[in-house]
Amino acid sequence: MTDAPVLLVTGGSRGIGAAICLLASAKGWRVAVNYAANQAAADAVVSTIEAGGGAAFAIKGDVGNAGDIVAMFQAVDDRFGRLDGLVNNAGIVDAPARVDEMSVERIERMMRINVTGSVLCAAEAVRRMSSRHGGTGGAIVNISSMAAIIGSPSQYVDYAASKAAIDTFTIGLAREVATEGVRVNAVRPGVIATEIHASGGLPDRARDMAPSIPMQRAGTAEEIADAVLYLLSQEASYITGSILNVSGGR
Ligand code: NAP
Secondary structure (H helix, E strand, O other), X not given: OOOOOEEEEOOOOOHHHHHHHHHHHHOOXXXXXXXXXXXHHHHHHHHHHHHOOOOEEEEEOOOOOHHHHHHHHHHHHHHHOOOOEEEEOOOOOXXXXXXXXXXXXXXXXXXXXXXXXXXXXXXXXXXXXXXXXXXXXXXXXXXXXXXXXXXXXOOOHHHHHHHHHHHHHHHHHHHHOOOOOEEEEEEEEOOEXXXXXXXXXXXXXXXXXXXXXXXXXXXXXXXXHHHHHHHHOHHHOOOOOOEEEEXXXX
């Protein structure tokens, strides 16, 4: 187990991130489970992994805070001594609003957590994994959203724009480090049944949206995790700069 590859999942305590952590462990990764506030949820993910014979630990850190990001990667270095993968999963929505109703504070928080946080985490990962920095390679998967394509009018255009930035960042970074052993891809989830909808004030959103989805249902966190673990794996060795829709046809 000590030679097992190491994966850091931001926002690994709940929802899609938790499903990624659990599947990664089942596939042999040691897992660093980042969370922002819900230590009990992060501890539960770690306990489940350990009960299954895997290795994991929880790291508190706000990806909207540059100092927290540096400390988080240092904690992974101290605990596991290597890094082979990063999933930029932590992300937020906000209450439904038109653009002309949004405060500057709301927009800056959205961009700081969803965009700046992912860029800074990817930079830390590249410093550890890229052959240019003496690393042995690795993979990054960014969690985008179908909102990047749809635009989410009258709901959260700021969120949609933050995810479009993730798409472009994925393509650019992938090309930048393509000869350095680091692959960079993204997954665009559609409507997935997690607590994020309640955090934006729409607890029934996944159920309510089902009729507008070609497959007539919301997806599960586990269905997103399957796509992420594929992109992290050797089976995806020639895939970089790709953005995979996992959205039931939406
Ligand atoms: P969720 O259920 O609300 O979970 C969010 C996770 O992110 C939690 O682990 C939370 O930690 C963590 N987090 C939130 N803010 C953070 C911060 N500033 N720093 C570090 N961690 C933070 O969300 P989800 O539905 O699983 O969404 C995960 C990702 O998928 C997001 O990027 C989201 O935009 C994207 N996505 C989701 C959907 C969907 O329908 N669910 C669709 C498209 C894209 P705590 O537990 O400590 O709060």
